[in-house]
Amino acid sequence: MGMAMGEGEIIERYFRHLGAVRTDVALGIGDDAALLRPAPGCELVQSTDALIEQVHFPAGSAPRSLGHRALAINLSDLAAMGATPAWALLSLTLPRPEEAWLGEFSRGFARLAREHEVALVGGNLSRGPLSITVQLTGQVPQGTAVRRSGGRAGDELWVSGTLGDAAQGLILRLAEGGAQALPPDAESYAAWLCARFEYPAPRVALGVGLRKLASACIDLSDGLLADLPRLAAASGCGAELEVDRLPLSPALRAVSGDSAWQQALAGGEDYELCFTASAAHAPQLQELAATLGVPLCCCGRLRDGSGVELRRAGTVIQFAHPPFDHFGA
Amino acid sequence: MGMAMGEGEIIERYFRHLGAVRTDVALGIGDDAALLRPAPGCELVQSTDALIEQVHFPAGSAPRSLGHRALAINLSDLAAMGATPAWALLSLTLPRPEEAWLGEFSRGFARLAREHEVALVGGNLSRGPLSITVQLTGQVPQGTAVRRSGGRAGDELWVSGTLGDAAQGLILRLAEGGAQALPPDAESYAAWLCARFEYPAPRVALGVGLRKLASACIDLSDGLLADLPRLAAASGCGAELEVDRLPLSPALRAVSGDSAWQQALAGGEDYELCFTASAAHAPQLQELAATLGVPLCCCGRLRDGSGVELRRAGTVIQFAHPPFDHFGA
Numbered sequence: 001m002g003m004a005m006g007e008g009e010i011i012e013r014y015f016r017h018l019g020a021v022r023t024d025v026a027l028g029i030g031d032d033a034a035l036l037r038p039a040p041g042c043e044l045v046q047s048t049d050a051l052i053e054q055v056h057f058p059a060g061s062a063p064r065s066l067g068h069r070a071l072a073i074n075l076s077d078l079a080a081m082g083a084t085p086a087w088a089l090l091s092l093t094l095p096r097p098e099e100a101w102l103g104e105f106s107r108g109f110a111r112l113a114r115e116h117e118v119a120l121v122g123g124n125l126s127r128g129p130l131s132i133t134v135q136l137t138g139q140v141p142q143g144t145a146v147r148r149s150g151g152r153a154g155d156e157l158w159v160s161g162t163l164g165d166a167a168q169g170l171i172l173r174l175a176e177g178g179a180q181a182l183p184p185d186a187e188s189y190a191a192w193l194c195a196r197f198e199y200p201a202p203r204v205a206l207g208v209g210l211r212k213l214a215s216a217c218i219d220l221s222d223g224l225l226a227d228l229p230r231l232a233a234a235s236g237c238g239a240e241l242e243v244d245r246l247p248l249s250p251a252l253r254a255v256s257g258d259s260a261w262q263q264a265l266a267g268g269e270d271y272e273l274c275f276t277a278s279a280a281h282a283p284q285l286q287e288l289a290a291t292l293g294v295p296l297c298c299c300g301r302l303r304d305g306s307g308v309e310l311r312r313a314g315t316v317i318q319f320a321h322p323p324f325d326h327f328g329a
Numbered sequence: 330m331g332m333a334m335g336e337g338e339i340i341e342r343y344f345r346h347l348g349a350v351r352t353d354v355a356l357g358i359g360d361d362a363a364l365l366r367p368a369p370g371c372e373l374v375q376s377t378d379a380l381i382e383q384v385h386f387p388a389g390s391a392p393r394s395l396g397h398r399a400l401a402i403n404l405s406d407l408a409a410m411g412a413t414p415a416w417a418l419l420s421l422t423l424p425r426p427e428e429a430w431l432g433e434f435s436r437g438f439a440r441l442a443r444e445h446e447v448a449l450v451g452g453n454l455s456r457g458p459l460s461i462t463v464q465l466t467g468q469v470p471q472g473t474a475v476r477r478s479g480g481r482a483g484d485e486l487w488v489s490g491t492l493g494d495a496a497q498g499l500i501l502r503l504a505e506g507g508a509q510a511l512p513p514d515a516e517s518y519a520a521w522l523c524a525r526f527e528y529p530a531p532r533v534a535l536g537v538g539l540r541k542l543a544s545a546c547i548d549l550s551d552g553l554l555a556d557l558p559r560l561a562a563a564s565g566c567g568a569e570l571e572v573d574r575l576p577l578s579p580a581l582r583a584v585s586g587d588s589a590w591q592q593a594l595a596g597g598e599d600y601e602l603c604f605t606a607s608a609a610h611a612p613q614l615q616e617l618a619a620t621l622g623v624p625l626c627c628c629g630r631l632r633d634g635s636g637v638e639l640r641r642a643g644t645v646i647q648f649a650h651p652p653f654d655h656f657g658a
Contacts, residue, residue: 033374128381128460145355
């Protein structure tokens, strides 16, 4: 099973020592399973997410970006719960082993793993259509995890960073070599927007900081218009969103012009956090933003009822219902 | 991302309540990540393994078998460590959602999950070439896990169940509708052998029983000829294997005839356990076999040196070196 040629060599060269060294890993890659020592008094937080070629990324995507994103999308799920990440498993399916590809992929994964002190403790390698599945386990002190369901009517609605950049970056990446020309003042922003898609920064430290401040949290993978209704529905509330207050980057404004706010609403892949908090916590949230250097923007609130009301210049412009939930975790 | 049509409906119908109900699951499917409460004083044991169409199973395989096997191959990894399984994540990639397929797949998964008290706590669903990746977490009391590396020269070498059945079952399954005719007395065995491939019984209870008895253990996924050298190498030993003593089922003898022992040596997919133990533990091992109703067969021993010597009728017939290790865990 698996790769006929040099599977062990691939693992030895690219994966055995990938990621952070952790003293709570009693046994890592190389046995039937990994042995890990959870911290006393903590709950485990587990998520898995997959990147599949031509579904989640275009063929020919930069392997370094794929290594980064495969871990980042799981780090973002843990961040939304307020968890500290610890141990990752990697299932990699490759059409053929290519040294250059593996080198870049593992570098992208390793850099982000070390940044967040994540150890790669196991996985598997197979020959087949390119897909990357990461499973991540983290920890939170018992009872401190932030769920989607904790929001209450009256809570303020916040988002981190800027929205819509990644979706615009993907559009630019897909149009490369195509006919689309950017306005002259936008060209300098293109690389930044592409990087927002290819190298998202999961908000792990922010998530930890939100344990005591946020009432509910979700990560923005499918776009605010899809993810906010999920948080509101899980909390048994409706939501009002002030579209004029959405945080837009200068790059997105320059490239998308008047449609920037639509990109910010509907574009996915941002991996920012969307959370709710009592208005009394606003000063502490601003302090947290300053400490971490992560912009936080209050752009709405929860209210009684259901659904999400989008307001612009004081007028209701759209009403969004929760879509079907993704396949959890 | 993921399935365009009815992803949430699929999860609701087929996966949300799959597997066992466990009181240590604080939050299952439906948030960004699952929340789990590890048992005090335990280590976590984690593994992941994938089944990919046309790599690990032929196109058109019975979906109930795939649901069973995707979990079974991971249960077997945990069994080899002596772990008690607890929580699973499932990443499923499907070309298109088909109710009949999903119903059978989820039944196969659920039945085995409930048998071993495994809760499905998260996962993801995507559209793409058929592949199934399961991540499984279990627990062992701290310091009691059985590793590949604990064997010592002089330890006896044991295997559970019978070997080679699954490989022969796969051959029969692949030949169905083909030209191969079975000898008349073998036809009645064919279904049993196919079931050994399609519905392997991971040796979870045996693994738990081996915590205090085995010095080293590995599960037989690639065949004894590939897996035994891995155990021996990890233990820093050589091994002698008495081929005449390999446990062969009546079905395999009937269908494979004189080549049954070769099937038992080289055939994969048995998911039996291969372990070593001090000779002093032989009576307790026989007692464990009787209690669990799982045959255990002593068929060799570890010795100083390296490599694996195969003996038949008192003569060395082959010498096997460890192949490259699979991508761990």
